[in-house]
Amino acid sequence: METSNNSIADAVRPLPKDMSHHFSDVTKARAPSRMKEFYKYFLIPNIGQLAGGLPSASLFPFDTLEAQTARPDRWTPTPNYPDPDGTLSSRLAATSISNPTVASHVVVPHDAPTSDPRKKIDLATALQYGQADGYPPLLSFVREFTRDYLHPNVPYKGGPEVIFTVGSTDGMSKTLEVFSNVWVEGKNDIRERPGLLCEVFMYANVLTQAQPRGIQPVPIEMDDGGMLPYGPGSLEDVLANWDHSKGKRPHLLYTVTMGHNPTSGVLSLERRKELYSICSKYDVIIIEDDPYWYLQYPSAAVEEAKARNLPIPEPKIANTLEKKSGYEYLDSLAPSFLSIDVDGRVVRLDTFSKTVAPGCRMGWITSSPSICERILRVSETGTQQPSGFAQVVIAETIMGPQPEASAAFAARSAKDRATFSGWKMEGWVRWLAGLRGQYERRMNRMSKILEEHAYQLKQSTPMRGSDSDWGVITKTQLYDFKWPRGGMFLWLHMRFETHPLWKAAGSRGNLIDGVALSTALMIFLTRKPYLVLVSPGLMFSATDKIRRERGWAYYRLCFAAESEENVDSCSLRFGEGVQRFWRIKNVKELEALLDDDAQSQSQSQSQRRTQDDDGAQLVNLGSWMGC
Amino acid sequence: METSNNSIADAVRPLPKDMSHHFSDVTKARAPSRMKEFYKYFLIPNIGQLAGGLPSASLFPFDTLEAQTARPDRWTPTPNYPDPDGTLSSRLAATSISNPTVASHVVVPHDAPTSDPRKKIDLATALQYGQADGYPPLLSFVREFTRDYLHPNVPYKGGPEVIFTVGSTDGMSKTLEVFSNVWVEGKNDIRERPGLLCEVFMYANVLTQAQPRGIQPVPIEMDDGGMLPYGPGSLEDVLANWDHSKGKRPHLLYTVTMGHNPTSGVLSLERRKELYSICSKYDVIIIEDDPYWYLQYPSAAVEEAKARNLPIPEPKIANTLEKKSGYEYLDSLAPSFLSIDVDGRVVRLDTFSKTVAPGCRMGWITSSPSICERILRVSETGTQQPSGFAQVVIAETIMGPQPEASAAFAARSAKDRATFSGWKMEGWVRWLAGLRGQYERRMNRMSKILEEHAYQLKQSTPMRGSDSDWGVITKTQLYDFKWPRGGMFLWLHMRFETHPLWKAAGSRGNLIDGVALSTALMIFLTRKPYLVLVSPGLMFSATDKIRRERGWAYYRLCFAAESEENVDSCSLRFGEGVQRFWRIKNVKELEALLDDDAQSQSQSQSQRRTQDDDGAQLVNLGSWMGC
Known part of the structure; x- marks a missing residue:
């Protein structure tokens, strides 16, 4: 995959800039793993392994993991460029075409007989200690998807790296740890107080993460299209007129750019360029948190205009960048800040929570290799890898039984063998398009009723x-x-x-x-x-x-x-x-x-105390609420 | 479960002491979730949910999760009190009795038709956003196991609380965050430098966690039985003669007490009492990290003596505490520091890595309720809950199909229905005893050959x-x-x-x-x-x-x-x-x-660089090695 988009023009592309001056004290102090020197001995063929501290994979209590999984075409997509003459009701009716019975049976075997770690999808590897950056087969898929299909236009040499997280809340927590020192009122100088640029309305769980570290939110004005680059209260305004007596001028910006939470806007490529140039000027790291990137609704502008008897707008081309993914659906979406990130100052948070399920507790960060390396050091000493159960089931679902895993494949029913070969890249993109269809129809239903x-x-x-x-x-x-x-x-x-x-x-x-x-x-x-x-x-x-x-x-x-x-x-x-x-x-x-x-309220509080004492009712409302 | 051991003598037991003076600045600054006030509205029956930020569970791509799982009696246990006249070879032969084909097919349905969150084991809940302290059914099982069977003797009123982690490395990381401020050389006063008491030989990954926070390791002398309480270089010696010009007198102690890594000792109850009283005197928090607690080998002393022609020692009663679990195997093991923790200063780290599989990325912390509450706040803003895939498969394996989930249960083959009802507490304990058998036999095999x-x-x-x-x-x-x-x-x-x-x-x-x-x-x-x-x-x-x-x-x-x-x-x-x-x-x-x-070495380093660039070979050796 390294020979595709990202290497063609590498000779003329600049490397990302050094961002290490933004690292926190703790991040700077992180030494690379002392174990690395020891690694070569692990590679000796047939070496007797008395060094590692691993339990025996033969003693795991699971012989297989299996799942009844959706096929990618379970849900009906919506058009990438909706016909202005189409009626909403015809689009809503598409729902009934979706077929929840479209399913395959997926089996992850205990041992797959291949030695290529990128193709070995089995419990012996997935349920063992693994790589902090991700389970090799799934990491390799996500890396290909991210670099070649989702962000083929990243301007810096070599392109971005990816590293798995245990979800985007974890990704944000690690990003804050990498880029901010803890600031304590009364202990530290107010001029050292870190700030976080954000929209006036925002995903507030991030503030709950920032607040105990002493980080102050620095709100920027926004409109339906997202954060304002220029004008009163805009990004440029706030940074140019920063009052140092209130804290350090912020070097971190947090934003949800596609299907903003809570305001639902999608940041255009044009405005991205403006915001990016300001961030470049003031040396600001952009943290782009986009759980909803694949949920962009081209029908919204059309249906809104119809409902209000306004002129139907021209279909908008959200992505005018040079390189395409080859999938019309992906290419129709507004692109990430990564696509214009010449400096390597963008840290993008992705998650499987909204494309597969929140219970995966799995996501990934896309950023320059040197920033990913620092995140990796944080993972190694904290979460390590995401759950192997989630990683392996999703790897098997998307990538399918690897040809080498013949025994396990042969053990399936003839029907399964005939029907299931993994979603592959095409199926994954089709699944996302189908989900977009489901959510776009819901959006139109709600909007229509509220309009009335x-x-x-x-x-x-x-x-x-x-x-x-x-x-x-x-x-x-x-x-x-x-x-x-x-x-x-x-x-x-x-x-x-x-x-x-x-x-x-x-x-x-x-x-x-x-x-x-x-x-x-x-x-x-x-x-x-x-x-x-x-x-x-x-x-x-x-x-x-x-x-x-x-x-x-x-x-x-x-x-x-x-x-x-x-x-x-x-x-x-x-x-x-x-x-x-x-x-x-x-x-x-x-x-x-x-x-x-x-x-x-007071009744419910005393009730809740009883439940808390009971230990089973400490609900994490903040994340549950997505707020 | 609240009516069992832990409440009987509650009237006369003191509450745990307030340990909040040990909390870090960040921990003290953590506000309780602002969302809590909002929670009561969620409980309104049949409320239309437009508030939460959840994806629809009907759009998860999994209709079932299934597994071929071991039955608890797959492996043959070893005796809790070995017969001194038994021969090693007879014990080694027991291996062949183990039967890896003993298996059941476990099915987690998409929707279980019960409303009791402690019994609802399905994908709609497990793969959705959930509670940061753990998936209710599994949390409830672990809580019962921990409080009533593993540590029935905790002396403080109300007993300990449990909260899930994404493995013990995560548990340790959170514990360090809760109890230590970051210290930066050249920025902070040396007299503020935090220290971590530990054994001279230790699980070094913990030092990799501590080092970037500026925490210095403070080694304590040890012998085969573990850390020394008294004498030169002992815990008392180091604390009593602390040189404040080298840092703050440590208020944290890290130790592996059962099957010490790397030295393999098991800390006796007697020595625990001595170490505890010193920690109490100097106000030290004890972090007990025990992934191997269930692997205690009563045959070692007997076989060692036989191999060396020394007198066979009397069988040792490791646990002389009053309350028993009712399981001979559990009651034969050395007890945790929690069992003598009158102050509430013990934070115990447990993991599923060695009892189920490392790929679970799942463990739990057992400590006083107020310490667990602070850990919960850290989880909410970072890892959130462990993976639902791991939690639900293990919940279903241990707890079995809940009677209410009748449709899913009925859909199984007659054979499965006849044979599978979940491991339950008894099966879980039997599984651990079987694993102990497997590892104890390996230990004896290796020891015997090395002896020769x-x-x-x-x-x-x-x-x-x-x-x-x-x-x-x-x-x-x-x-x-x-x-x-x-x-x-x-x-x-x-x-x-x-x-x-x-x-x-x-x-x-x-x-x-x-x-x-x-x-x-x-x-x-x-x-x-x-x-x-x-x-x-x-x-x-x-x-x-x-x-x-x-x-x-x-x-x-x-x-x-x-x-x-x-x-x-x-x-x-x-x-x-x-x-x-x-x-x-x-x-x-x-x-x-x-x-x-x-x-x-230098060749391999350049090779590795190529692989690193390739993104798929950044191996987390430290944790993989268990060192």
């Missing part, structure tokens, strides 16, 4: 002496939103200022402000008959200031978790609940909602 | 005029060792001072010292016809000083990785190689070995 509930029509009492029997019809906008261009979320801008009780004085003399309305509506929606739970924008605000000033004006709705039918009914109940909420005219009704909730 | 090669007999030329035709027979000891009392390693003390070339001058005028002899023999053994690789004691020395002064005098031999037949032949080749090495009388022969090796 965005306004409230009110007829005023006819004026005496008017010509008409009818009063004036007023149209109140309850919320606005963009149909999501990617990801799993719809970002709803609630227009609480149009609520009849906006800024009304409550019984305690407080004004009913945005925070109160937002919280009251969220609670109201969880009650019968609406019974629907949404995430308040307060949860995604990068700072308390943002939370206070505007976080209350947003909700994030996820269309991914529920079935298509439930997406419909939940969206409908949401729309109806909001409509009903805008008819509340009595301040006491809102106050009652908030009071009730505060009471149940 | 420990001496070299030499006959001197008969003196002229002597009465005898025979010269004087001298008996040279080449090495000495204890038959391992536990674990996977045999620790060989090489008597290089008896080698004919000991301290001989080489051609370069250097004396052939221990390091040269140790390295030369290690290399010599990797050559034909010996072809056997051992780990030099240099690798396990806690400091350079120890390495220089005495590390060279030891080899660690692992009897776990190779098959029983190979353990025999490798041990034999080792013994013969050592015998041959002691007949080398020409300094040049040793020098040639070392020179050859240095050359191939």
